[in-house]
Amino acid sequence: xxxxxxxxxxxxxxxxxxxxxxxxxxxxxxxxxxxxxxxxxxxxxxxxxxxxxxxxxxxxxxxxxxxxxxxxxxxxxxxxxxxxxxxxxxxxxxxxxxxxxxxxxxxxxxxxxxxxxxxxxxxxxxxxxxxxxxxxxxxxxxxxxxxxxxxxxxxxxxxxxxxxxxxxxxxxxxxxxxxxxxxxxxxxxxxxxxxxxxxxxxxxxxxxxxxxxxxxxxxxxxxxxxxxxxxxxxxxxxxxxxxxxxxxxxxxxxxxxxxxxxxxxxxxxxxxxxxxxxxxxxxxxxxxxxxxxxxxxxxxxxxxxxxxxx
Amino acid sequence: xxxxxxxxxxxxxxxxxxxxxxxxxxxxxxxxxxxxxxxxxxxxxxxxxxxxxxxxxxxxxxxxxxxxxxxxxxxxxxxxxxxxxxxxxxxxxxxxxxxxxxxxxxxxxxxxxxxxxxxxxxxxxxxxxxxxxxxxxxxxxxxxxxxxxxxxxxxxxxxxxxxxxxxxxxxxxxxxxxxxxxxxxxxxxxxxxxxxxxxxxxxxxxxxxxxxxxxxxxxxxxxxxxxxxxxxxxxxxxxxxxxxxxxxxxxxxxxxxxxxxxxxxxxxxxxxxxxxxxxxxxxxxxxxxxxxxxxxxxxxxxxxxxxxxx
DNA sequence: CACCTTCTATGAGCGGAACTCATGCTTCGT
DNA sequence: ACGAAGCATGAGTTCCGCTCATAGAAGGTG
Numbered sequence: 296x297x298x299x300x301x302x303x304x305x306x307x308x309x310x311x312x313x314x315x316x317x318x319x320x321x322x323x324x325x326x327x328x329x330x331x332x333x334x335x336x337x338x339x340x341x342x343x344x345x346x347x348x349x350x351x352x353x354x355x356x357x358x359x360x361x362x363x364x365x366x367x368x369x370x371x372x373x374x375x376x377x378x379x380x381x382x383x384x385x386x387x388x389x390x391x392x393x394x395x396x397x398x399x400x401x402x403x404x405x406x407x408x409x410x411x412x413x414x415x416x417x418x419x420x421x422x423x424x425x426x427x428x429x430x431x432x433x434x435x436x437x438x439x440x441x442x443x444x445x446x447x448x449x450x451x452x453x454x455x456x457x458x459x460x461x462x463x464x465x466x467x468x469x470x471x472x473x474x475x476x477x478x479x480x481x482x483x484x485x486x487x488x489x490x491x492x493x494x495x496x497x498x499x500x501x502x503x504x505x506x507x508x509x510x511x512x513x514x515x516x517x518x519x520x521x522x523x524x525x526x527x528x529x530x531x532x533x534x535x536x537x538x539x540x541x542x543x544x545x546x547x548x549x550x551x552x553x554x555x556x557x558x559x560x561x562x563x564x565x566x567x568x569x570x571x572x573x574x575x576x577x578x579x580x581x582x583x584x585x586x587x588x589x590x591x592x593x594x595x596x597x598x599x600x601x602x603x604x605x
Numbered sequence: 606x607x608x609x610x611x612x613x614x615x616x617x618x619x620x621x622x623x624x625x626x627x628x629x630x631x632x633x634x635x636x637x638x639x640x641x642x643x644x645x646x647x648x649x650x651x652x653x654x655x656x657x658x659x660x661x662x663x664x665x666x667x668x669x670x671x672x673x674x675x676x677x678x679x680x681x682x683x684x685x686x687x688x689x690x691x692x693x694x695x696x697x698x699x700x701x702x703x704x705x706x707x708x709x710x711x712x713x714x715x716x717x718x719x720x721x722x723x724x725x726x727x728x729x730x731x732x733x734x735x736x737x738x739x740x741x742x743x744x745x746x747x748x749x750x751x752x753x754x755x756x757x758x759x760x761x762x763x764x765x766x767x768x769x770x771x772x773x774x775x776x777x778x779x780x781x782x783x784x785x786x787x788x789x790x791x792x793x794x795x796x797x798x799x800x801x802x803x804x805x806x807x808x809x810x811x812x813x814x815x816x817x818x819x820x821x822x823x824x825x826x827x828x829x830x831x832x833x834x835x836x837x838x839x840x841x842x843x844x845x846x847x848x849x850x851x852x853x854x855x856x857x858x859x860x861x862x863x864x865x866x867x868x869x870x871x872x873x874x875x876x877x878x879x880x881x882x883x884x885x886x887x888x889x890x891x892x893x894x895x896x897x898x899x900x901x902x903x904x905x906x907x908x909x910x911x912x913x914x915x
Numbered sequence: 916c917a918c919c920t921t922c923t924a925t926g927a928g929c930g931g932a933a934c935t936c937a938t939g940c941t942t943c944g945t
Numbered sequence: 946a947c948g949a950a951g952c953a954t955g956a957g958t959t960c961c962g963c964t965c966a967t968a969g970a971a972g973g974t975g
Contacts, residue, residue, distance in 0.1 A: 348892025386678035582658025
């Protein structure tokens with residue numbers, strides 16, 4: 296519980312919530328715009344009122360209406376916050392001259408996870424150019440002159456700063472049509488159906504069935520591909536059931552092109568990592584790493600347009 | 606770990622730390638001004654740089670020097686933050702017309718704890734007037750028309766919203782001269798020395814000695830007073846050893862007029878509470894309560910000028 | 916040139932702020 | 946009268962924002 300005065304400001308979160316709530320004269324709508332819960336906005340406005348000792352909204356019925364001083368304050372705030380944002384944006388833009396980050400990355404991860412979210416980062420950092428190059432095997436960061444790499448596996452990279460993005464969770468999925476055709480709603484039925492395999496990870500399905508108490512030599516039969524993107528297409532085309540990392544099929548799950556066949560996900564012991572050279576102090580590398588991390592935390596695509604918090 | 610962009614700002618803490626560090630071109634001095642550790646400022650500046658992907662300071666030797674873009678940014682920030690502060694201050698001031706908070710309070714607590722800190726609250730809320738009236742016994746908030754009361758004891762007030770400020774910790778103290786005269790450096794010696802008692806709490810010394818494994822009928826002898834302020838004066842005048850709440854003798858401890866005779870404090874089972882009427886929605890009451898709470902948390906007087914955080 | 920002082924950087928760890936979830940309460944529309 | 950829509954609030958959780966302790970680097974001083 297804090298107080299506020301001439302030399303101490305309420306936190307940015309409070310001010311922004313109030314400004315937004317004032318614009319809409321509605322906590323619910325503000326919550327929507329800010330991607331918070333109505334609960335959060337309600338609390339924050341209340342807290343701000345308490346700190347300032349002033350009534351900003353009058354609660355009338357199931358509605359909130361700005362008081363006169365609330366209206367003035369909101370107007371001032373809108374201007375002040377915009378100025379601040381401008382200052383920050385400008386400082387980011389002139390930070391260094393335009394420079395290029397070279398990024399080594401796995402192909403499917405790039406097209407299905409990174410690129411859909413990338414717009415927000417590039418928007419916020421107009422002076423950073425991106426150059427994506429796909430690599431599948433570990434390589435020497437400095438020799439290849441990559442600034443950053445996305446690595447899948449373990450934290451076993453020499454001379455590198457590694458930050459885990461997330462663990463891999465493999466989910467059994469198929470097209471709705473396939474599910475209905477095969478009645479593949481439980482593991483035993485699923486074991487009979489055609490399975491789609493990734494060549495470099497033949498054991499994935501076996502591991503998943505093991506969790507469900509099924510072991511069968513014939514599980515290895517089915518169709519085999521050497522890239523996730525092919526499996527995704529194959530599954531969408533009802534060629535079989537696939538075991539796919541959640542992160543790569545967000546849009547398909549959302550649109551219903553693919554649906555989960557079970558709730559039990561297979562946690563592999565590998566993870567995605569951001570890698571940069573141990574001695575690198577380039578702040579743009581840090582900014583990118585940091586952004587990746589926050590995007591990974593946020594998880595779903597819903598928020599792709601809204602990186603960052605404060 | 607978060608990112609920053611056109612619609613999301615770094616937290617106020619980060620910006621303020623940077624602005625201050627930029628003004629001094631020194632993290633240590635900034636830490637001093639902001640009453641933070643050097644560690645905190647260092648981290649915050651680094652975090653800001655990472656979020657923005659720009660180098661704001663160049664680390665040269667044991668010194669930090671603003672980069673060109675850092676300098677620009679700091680200048681912008683100083684203006685923006687000042688504007689924001691102005692807007693907030695104005696909104697607080699015009700919030701309601703000047704009104705008076707009537708506060709019921711214990712006499713020594715008022716003069717020794719509240720009043721020394723009160724300036725900051727009044728400063729931040731120019732539209733609030735204060736009217737302090739001393740009461741020692743519980744009373745009816747609404748009948749007496751108090752807006753707020755400070756209560757000592759237990760949370761047993763009917764129809765009231767009570768917030769605990771802090772527990773009472775009684776510390777054995779005396780003047781340096783008294784300590785030397787009586788060689789009262791350990792409990793056994795102290796038991797022989799003249800003790801100062803508060804009439805409403807005769808058992809305090811007995812309880813304290815009990816903690817230290819000493820029980821003696823004669824402990825009740827000594828000098829008796831009915832207000833803490835008298836005991837404080839008596840102790841300062843070397844009339845005896847006193848068992849006093851820390852909160853009431855901060856300045857004496859700091860200046861060395863009184864010194865602790867032991868490290869073991871006596872925690873009584875009573876506490877200080879802020880009390881306001883259950884149904885009260887006056888935001889100024891909340892603001893005052895909130896401020897009291899933050900002042901209590903901060904503890905020592907050192908920070909009296911710096912209430913609140915963001 | 917060794918020493919001490921004075922700055923910043925960094926690993927570890929903790930408390931509390933800032934959320935979410937679930938639910939209750941009030942009002943408005945039909 | 947009933948349901949929908951909106952704000953308030955208790956409880957619980959995550960992780961930011963700090964501190965403490967210590968390392969490391971660079972100047973200042975005899």
